[in-house]
Amino acid sequence: MTRNGAFKDTPLRIAFAGAGTFSAYHLTGWKQTPGVELVAICDAVLDKARTRAIEFAVSRAYANFATMLEKEKPDAVDIVTPVETHAPLVRIAADRGVHVMCQKPMVPTLAEAEALVRDVGDRVRFMVHENFRFRPQYVMAREWLEAGRVGDPTHACMTARSSGFLSLGGTTPFLLQRQPYLQAFPRLLIFEALIHHLDVLRFLLGPLMVVSAQVAKINQGLTGEDAASILLRGENGPICALDGNFSAPGYPALPMDRLEISGTKGTLLFEGDRLSLVGGDEPPIAFDLQQSYQAGFTNAIQAFVHGLRTGEPFQTDRLDNLETLKLMEFCYVAAGVPF
Numbered sequence: 465m466t467r468n469g470a471f472k473d474t475p476l477r478i479a480f481a482g483a484g485t486f487s488a489y490h491l492t493g494w495k496q497t498p499g500v501e502l503v504a505i506c507d508a509v510l511d512k513a514r515t516r517a518i519e520f521a522v523s524r525a526y527a528n529f530a531t532m533l534e535k536e537k538p539d540a541v542d543i544v545t546p547v548e549t550h551a552p553l554v555r556i557a558a559d560r561g562v563h564v565m566c567q568k569p570m571v572p573t574l575a576e577a578e579a580l581v582r583d584v585g586d587r588v589r590f591m592v593h594e595n596f597r598f599r600p601q602y603v604m605a606r607e608w609l610e611a612g613r614v615g616d617p618t619h620a621c622m623t624a625r626s627s628g629f630l631s632l633g634g635t636t637p638f639l640l641q642r643q644p645y646l647q648a649f650p651r652l653l654i655f656e657a658l659i660h661h662l663d664v665l666r667f668l669l670g671p672l673m674v675v676s677a678q679v680a681k682i683n684q685g686l687t688g689e690d691a692a693s694i695l696l697r698g699e700n701g702p703i704c705a706l707d708g709n710f711s712a713p714g715y716p717a718l719p720m721d722r723l724e725i726s727g728t729k730g731t732l733l734f735e736g737d738r739l740s741l742v743g744g745d746e747p748p749i750a751f752d753l754q755q756s757y758q759a760g761f762t763n764a765i766q767a768f769v770h771g772l773r774t775g776e777p778f779q780t781d782r783l784d785n786l787e788t789l790k791l792m793e794f795c796y797v798a799a800g801v802p803f
Contacts, residue, residue, distance in 0.1 A: 471773045476500045482544035483507035483516040491520045493762035506532045563589040565768045574793040581782045591778040592785035596660040597667040598763035615729030617702045624708040626719040629690040638717035652688025663788040672696045677798040682711035
């Protein structure tokens, strides 16, 4: 089994941890990736692991992560479990020389992330599954920026809207039906959702710092915030606003994003399902948002496999993801939210 260096053309044996809601998107991504074999899946609730194993034609199911790694001896593992379990599972994998892809957020706090990165070191390859930047519309937006189509960016605004935390007539909000544990998160919208958008903005604009932030709780039944406004500034000067509201009446339960980046030559706009240059002669490029959603997962997984095969750095390796976690944590500091 290859532990260090590139895998080149050898088949990759992949183990999988977690059988919750988002595991289906990950497992679909693995099934769409050539040259890999899903050898086993584990979940603390064995029946859930067995159900996913049948659904995705995975041979074996386990209830214990360490047992799975010992018996299957995979090359890499995809960890898609609750955030509080990430650090111990990553350490177990690293101790056994198993490369890791871990769902975002890496861990609950920046201090824990820094400790985990120190502990793992260079013993194994370690990528964080931060998938928004791998969505086709944002990949194309970066290509346009790199091609100079807007010139030097001077201003950016990104918004995220959803009614997913909105409770109408005493009903349970959609996002809490899907992920009940979110109700108890003391840090909610920025930590769980807007962290994606912070990473996209870093991906498109380069290093950023938080200037100010405010959070609000519209649904008083939540522990954490469901609305936030954040002001950022780039190292090279652009100012950037990120604004989110997941208790917004009239919006779909699944979040909708809008991105506008103005530069010295033009303005890039992603709105609805279309990417365009404002006022340009070219027709906008339309994206199938459902396909783009899955593509974010699949493209991230294929980037992980590419990195293992070639030895090239991961776009969202553990060190890059620390920078996104810093932005997330600085947002809460600026907003005066204790943790």
